[in-house]
Amino acid sequence: MEDEIKKRNIIQKSEADVPVIEIKNLHKSFGTNEVLKGVNLTVNKGENLVILGKSGSGKSITIKCIVGLMRIDEGEINVFGTDITKLHIAELNGIRVRIGFLFQNAALYDSMSVRDNLGFTLKRHAKDLSAEEVESQIKEILDSVGLSEAIDKMPSELSGGMRKRIGLARTLILKPEIILYDEPTTGLDTITSREISELIIEIQKKYKTTSIIITHDMPCAKLTGNRLMVLKEGVMHAEGTYEELEKSEDEWVRSFFL
Structure with missing residues (x-):
């Protein structure tokens, strides 16, 4: 396991030197509450960047600004x-x-089946697809997240982990180049959280995605992140691999790894 994680931290230079996302001096306030006070970050092509931070530090706000x-x-x-x-x-x-x-909540339409949730998203952006092509792409993407058998289920019939997978399938069906994950394992048990983390890695490899992952789940951060950044008091306070930050001389940074 440790060897696999170390391998994941070595990004090919041909990919890593191409920034896909670059944020410079980002500020965001809500009334008198200044949440982001000059955030700077770069995400390279093919990289999974994990952002850590205490609750209310502005992690989710950062990725909402990106879109x-x-x-x-x-x-x-x-x-x-x-x-x-x-x-x-x-x-x-x-x-x-x-x-x-x-x-975080997968944001599925409760009144639609899994097939209709995925089909609705696809048809909004690819109006020229035939019904057969839509069905084929739905089945392909469900197979990618390991839930082919759930195609006719309603969201109310799905477990929390299944809802996450279907939410991810709905995201993937448009074949995005960037994926922003907002607490992908929140509310899930340990085994399901690991399954979702492993799925994030599979997607990175299969679809060549570039991702930002917001999480409080340190096993998820360790497994999925090529690089980690820590948000503190509105700025990026530290960055490095999981192993580098775990050994940081900064006691506040190390507190995430206890």
């Missing part, structure tokens, strides 16, 4: 080399379709 779900107060957010903060909505939507976002 334009929140307007920033100051700074730059470059995605695929374009500063999205300067885009009109039509241009922003052109970037968004290349980004998948897995919400």
